[in-house]
Amino acid sequence: MGNQQSNIGGGPGGDGRDDKDKKKEKPKYEPPPPPTTRIGRKKRRAAGPSTASKLPDIFPTSRCKLRYLRMQRVHDHLLLEEEYVENMERLRKAKAQATQDSVSRGDLDIMDRNADERSRVDDMRGSPMGVGNLEELIDDDHAIVSSATGPEYYVSIMSFVDKDLLEPGASILLHHKSVSVVGVLTEESDPLVSVMKLDKAPTESYADIGGLESQIQEVRESVELPLLHPELYEEMGIKPPKGVILYGAPGTGKTLLAKAVANQTSATFLRIVGSELIQKYLGDGPRLVRQIFQVAAEHAPSIVFIDEIDAIGTKRYESTSGGEREIQRTMLELLNQLDGFDDRGDVKVIMATNKIETLDPALIRPGRIDRKILFENPDQNTKKKIFTLHTSKMSLGDDVDLDEFINQKDDLSGADIRAICTEAGLMALRERRMRVQMDDFRAARERIMKTKQDQGPVEGLYL
Structure with missing residues (x-):
């Protein structure tokens, strides 16, 4: 009995300790259960094209007014989306077309710019041309030319070439491919010749000359009258004098009379000093003489006044000096220009010197110098x-x-x-x-x- 009581009493006592231990233990955290409804929370949409193109669910599912209104709303949204897509597609095509047009226009501008630059470079560079000589003219459009290498060619003459400049022996330009005549090389005049030409007439006139009535009369008959009234000599059946020489003591008015002639006539006046025809290099003196008379012929009627002609026109003699021989060659070219095969036309020559006795007889003979006018000291x-x-x-x-x-x-x-x-x-x-x-x-x-x-x-x- 006693053991039974103890067992009975011990049982409840042991259970009480277990309850205390359970109370002392802390309860573990447990998250709240997920809500059963979506009230107050947004449903996260899954990413991807399938979800974007998926139509929303329309509630309620039964046929009613509310479902009809929601379906109309969805239809309106679909129409707006379709219109937006069409507009964006149209805008994209327009932008692409504009971009293509701008690119093509830019390409055209670049092509035009390149063509202009290429043509400018071609103009600056020029096409290579050969230099040849005209041997014979066949007709107005064909000729026989010879190149520097030696052979002769039968070539055509371009229509833009000046036919008046074509003559046997002329220097011509030949095209490097067709070997046709494309131009004529003219002999350029020396800059010194243009300086010799008087652009402004001198201020001296016949009224500024004291005396010298007979000399003025002879100069006017020989130089001025043939230029102003050539028909008088034609009626008389005589040829006018080609040139005159003024000689005499220094300071007697020879150059002054030449200035008065230049003032009185409207002809081109070229003034040369004899020492200017003496050049440094061989051949430059004769070339300068040719160019002087060439310029005078181009600007005819003209007067060529050579002062101090004794600088190059002295008598010829045997000389071992190269400079003296060059001066004699210059004088020979002057003799040829004064009375050569080619007619000078309306080109008159006036010479002046202090020592006519030192001049070469061939220079002052009739036919070259027809009048010799003496200037003496005044009375x-x-x-x-x-x-x-x-x-x-x-x-x-x-x-x-x-x-x-x-x-x-x-x-x-x-x-x-x-x-x-x-x-x-x-x-x-x-x-x-x-x-x-x-x-x-x-x-x-x-x-x-x-x-x-x-x-x-x-x-x-x-x-």
């Missing part, structure tokens, strides 16, 4: 005209008497008289006087005569 009447001409604009004193200088027997030239008047005016200015007195003229004359006797003629005061 009393001419001296008076020259003094009156140079003192007409000067302020002279009351005591000035120019007859004292006019009646003196001396070798005063026209240049000396001009130098005396200029020197007298400078002496008056030196003493701050506005009038030139007789003492100024006397002192000026003594100074000019002394300079002339000691050092020769005063350089730079010739007319």
Whole structure:
């Protein structure tokens, strides 16, 4: 019995300890169960094209007004989507077409630009052409030419070639493929020749020449009248003179008369000094003479004035110097131009020299130089005209008497008289006087005569 009580009592006591131990243990965390409905939560859509193209489910499933309205709404959304897709497709095609047009337009611009640049390069580079000689003209469109290599060709002449320049012996341009004549090489004139041509006529006229009436008359008959009125010589049945030479002492008015002729006529005037025809290299002197007369013929009527012709026109003699032989060759070319096979036409030649006795006889023979005009020192009447001409604009004193200088027997030239008047005016200015007195003229004359006797003629005061 006692054991039974203990067992009965022990049983409940043991169960109480187990309950305490269970209370002391902490309960484990358990997540809340997922909700059974979607209230308050959005359903995550699966990614992919199938879900994007899938139509939404329409509820309710039974046929009713609400289902009909929802189906209309879905239909409207589908129409909007279709219209959007069509518009985007149309816009994409338009952009593609515009891009293609811009690319093609850009390509065309690039092609045009390349073509322009290529043509510009071709123009700058030029097509290679050969140089040949014209041997014989067959007709207006065909000719026989020879190249530098030697053989001759029967070629055609292009229509744009100037037929007037084609003559046997002319230098021509040949096309490198067809060997046809495409141009004519003309001999360019030296720049020195263009400098010799007077663009502006001199201011001196016949009225500025004191005396020299007979010389002026001869020059006008030989040079001016044939250019202005050639019909007079044709009616008389004579040929006008080809050229004249002015010779005489220095300062007697040879160059001044040539300037007056250039002023009086409207012809082209070429002024050359004989020393300019003496060139450094062999052949340049004769070539310059040819070019001078070529330019004169192109600008006809024209007058060629060669001053100091004795620089190249002296008598020929045996010489071992290369320079002397070149000067003689230059003179031979001048002889050929004055009276060669080719007619010069309306080209007149005026020469001037101080020493005509040193010139070659072939240069001044009739046919080349038809008139020889002598210029002597002025006589009393001419001296008076020259003094009156140079003192007409000067302020002279009351005591000035120019007859004292006019009646003196001396070798005063026209240049000396001009130098005396200029020197007298400078002496008056030196003493701050506005009038030139007789003492100024006397002192000026003594100074000019002394300079002339000691050092020769005063350089730079010739007319």
